[in-house]
Structures are given as C-alpha cells and as structure tokens.
Amino acid sequence: FENFGIKEALKQLGIKAINEGTSTGLINFSSGDILESYSPVDGQLIGKVATTTKEDYEKVMDAATKAFKTWRLMPSPQRGEIVRQFGDKLREKKEALGKLVSYEMGKSYQEGLGEVQEMIDICDFAVGLSRQLHGLTMHSERPGHRMYEQYHPLGVVGIISAFNFPVAVWAWNTALAWVCGDITVWKPSEKTPLCGIACQNIASEVFKANNLSEGISCLINGDYKVGEFMTKDTRIPLISATGSTRMGKIVAQTVAARLGKSLLELGGNNAIIVTPDADIKMTVIGAVFGAVGTAGQRCTSTRRLIIHESIYDQVKTAVTNAYKQLRIGNPLDEKNHVGPLIDNDAVKMYQNALTKVIEEGGNIIVEGGVLIGEGFESGCYVKPAIAEAKPEFKIVQHETFAPVLYLLKYTGDVENAIDTQNNVAQGLSSAIMTNNLREAEHFLSVAGSDCGIANVNIGTSGAEIGGAFGGEKETGGGRESGSDAWKVYMRRQTNTINYTAELPLAQGIKFDL
Ligand code: UN1
DSSP: OTGGGHHHHHHHTTOOOTTSOOOOOSSOOOOSSEEEEEOTTTOOEEEEEEOOOHHHHHHHHHHHHHHHHHHTTSOHHHHHHHHHHHHHHHHHTHHHHHHHHHHHHOOOHHHHHHHHHHHHHHHHHHHHHTTOOOOOEEOOSSTTEEEEEEEEEOOEEEEEOOSSSTTHHHHHHHHHHHHTTOEEEEEOOTTSHHHHHHHHHHHHHHHHHTTOOGGGEEEOOSSHHHHHHHHTOTTOSEEEEESOHHHHHHHHHHHHHTTOEEEEEOOOOEEEEEOTTOOHHHHHHHHHHHHHGGGGOSTTOEEEEEEETTTHHHHHHHHHHHHHTOOBSOTTSTTOSBOOOSSHHHHHHHHHHHHHHHHTTOEEEEOOOBOOSTTOTTSOOBOOEEEEOOTTOHHHHSOOSSSEEEEEEEOSSHHHHHHHHHOSSEESEEEEEOSOHHHHHHHHSTTSOOSSEEEESSOSSOOOTTSEEOOEETTOSOOEESTTGGGGGEEEEEEEEEOSSOOOOGGGOOOOO
C-alpha cells in the first residue's frame, strides 16, 4: 500500500484511507449493505462503499429528474464548457486516477493512464460536439412550408459499466450525454466501486464550482439488482450497458419490455487474420499486446489468431518467443507487462478454459498456470497461455475473459480465413495483417469481416475514441464514443412550419369544407 503512492493517489481523489470508508461524493444517498473493494494486485482491502437501496435510488432519481429540468435549458456550448473543465480536472488527476484504476482493477499503470487519456480525449471530442449537434433541413413538398429536424436532450441516461474499463466507458457515455443535455446515473461494476467514487468526486468538484445542480451526475452502487432499478424504470429512456452477453440479454429484454432504448456493448471473440503477406514483426506486437494487455480482459482482446498454413510455424515460433519475454507481476511496477486477473472467479474461468481446450483436443504450446509465492499473494496472477485449436471447438467459440490465445490454421484463400473469423456468435473487433491490397480490401468489403471494428495492420484492441465503438451480433449492436454515436443520447424531432394563409395537405389530398 505504501509502495507506488497509492495512499497519496486516494487522497488526491477524495477517497479516505483504508478501512475508514470512502468519501461519499456529492450526491450519494447510498445507505445499504457495505461493498468492500479488494485489490487484485496485493489482495488488500482498499475501501468500503455503501450500496444503494430502493429508497436511496428514489432519492437519486428525484435529484436526477429535477436536475434535468434546468440542465436541458442550458445552451449546449455552455454545457460543453462544463465538460471542458471536467477534462481539465482529469488532466490534473491523470496520474492519481490511473494509479487507482491499476490498483483496483489490476491493469498495468501504463494502461491505467491510457484509460484516463481516453476520458480526456472524449471530453475534448464532446466539447467540439457541443456546437455540432446538427439536424438536417428538408424541402417541403408544399409551397410556403419549411421543414427541419432538431435534436433535443433525451432525459436521464442510465449507465451500467464493467470492471475492465472502470472509468473510460463511463466517460464515453457521460461526456456525450452531458453535452446532449442529459443527466447520467451510473452504476459502476461492484468489483471497482472506488473508481466510481473517484470519478464522481471529480465531476462533483466541477459542478459545485459552477453552481450547478449536483444531480447532473449521479452514482449508484451495488450488483445487478441495483442495475435492475434502472432497467425497469420508465423515467430512464436510455440504458447504456457494457458487460457480458449474458447480462446484455437480460438488460435488453427488461428495457425492451417497457419500450426503452438500450445501447449494448457486450462480448467479443476477436481474431487477427495473418496472411502469407503479413509483416511478422508487426503481427507479433499486435497479437501479443492484444492477447495479454489488461491480462486478456478487454472486450477487444485478441482471442484467436487465424494463420495461413504457409507461415503458420513461423508465426507460432515468433509469438511463442515473444511470450517468453513477458513479465508478470505488480501492474504498478512499470517493468511488468501483465498484471493480475480481477478476482478468483476469473482465475477459475481461465483454468476452466485451459482444461476444456485440452479435452477438446487442443495442444497447449505455452503453458498456463496460477502464480504463487511472493508478490502473487492475491492468487489472481496467471500465466498467459497459447493453445493450438480448431475453430469449431466450443471453448474457442466462447469468450473467456483471460489471457488465453488460440492459434487456428487456414488453407487456401483469405475467404477461408474470413469465414472462420465470422463464424462465431460475437462481432466486436477484427483485424487482418497483410501487405496485399486485394486481401485487405476484401477483408473490409461487404463480403469481409462482419464486426463493428475491422482493422488492417493493427491489432484488435486499443480503438481510438474518435470512431464509433461497438459490434454486431451478440456484441449487442450499440455504438458509443465517437462519430455520430451522440445521436442515441438525444431525441429527434421533425418540425414542419407553414408560413402561408392556406392549409394545403400533404400527398395532394383534397379536403374542402
Ligand atoms: C472494453 O474493453 O470494454 O479498444 C473497451 C479498446 C479500448 C476500449 C475497450 N479503447 O481496447
């Protein structure tokens, strides 16, 4: 705890020291059972957070619905100015927040900083966007009429986020929702509640300094039951949920039952196709970072390498050798590449995947295993593993949130590799490594990758915030972050204005009185 400046970071983020409970943020009515946050880094208790009861939730929603009445009236560029200040605060606290992300979640400090950078970037994006919430104008078919569309704020947006990106995914949603004039109610993962408190504290400072309602940013805490308060709540027109496909199906059905909108960001089963024209050095960097970065716990993590038979052995040797260089250990120590998994359940899922792939006839070429001994007391550190497998294995078809990489061989044309890549239930991220223009363009064409993200000569993870982020099929179909993802946070209204003294009907209908 003393090492790596965690205490200082917690202080900077307004979180009280261990066992003293956490600061409550601004609007935090939570009074339920206590949630304890243990670090997967060293197994220590970091802090405690009260969960949100149904009664607490009602108070949150009162504050949120009240705040919406005023926030929506503020011109959007002025809301952008608030988001700009929030981005500046994040710049000030980047190291502290990056450290907390690393300590509470287990990703490397570099990746923790990268995550905060994504928050800063989306704030900048949202500031610009605050002057560009454009609708179209149309030519009316009737004389003396004008037609246009405008985007109005939607209302209270519910955000359910996962442990693996404990702060950035909230920010992608929040920064856009705020400039769009919405209120956000956030339920962070119960595995990373302190990251939630830290972000809420930073946001609160900004709202307070601008004499704005504290209810613009709301935080609720707890497990799926607390999430259910929101998914069933007709006062929440949009639920943005990130997590497993299992969770997403429940959220989607609950929200659809009341005809609400949901934005879903669910599982991936991301592959890199390596063709005979691939640059092997680039392939190794992309594949290894994709497979072991965040200990394989990104929704964009590389799970499958689909390699042409002619270079299969070469790629296998190069990737295997690269795995030998990996240093596993405390993620706050910058010499390590791979930190722990989030908790013991995740370790079990990882072990289960390795057992299953062997049962199905796979061949382990880089041994896995749980690390024990000094520095690994939390029991969450595992060795990134590689198995040679077949595309149709059940375990290969399944997303395991751990550093297990499957090598699959293809023969013949790139079409065969694309078939294998597409032949899974998930559709988030995909990549091809090739210097062959025909193969690259084929991969990006309508007959190519069926994923929401398709990259050429880049790995599957590490998308920039400027593009729309999300995927097809069991990934849920949602798009958040850049491009025009903002539109889902607003309601569109079509307006037709008649400035004549006649009332002609559309479609030429005659109706004389
Ligand atoms: C996630 O894993 O939920 O593309 C998000 C990436 C990151 C975001 C991942 N920018 O890997």
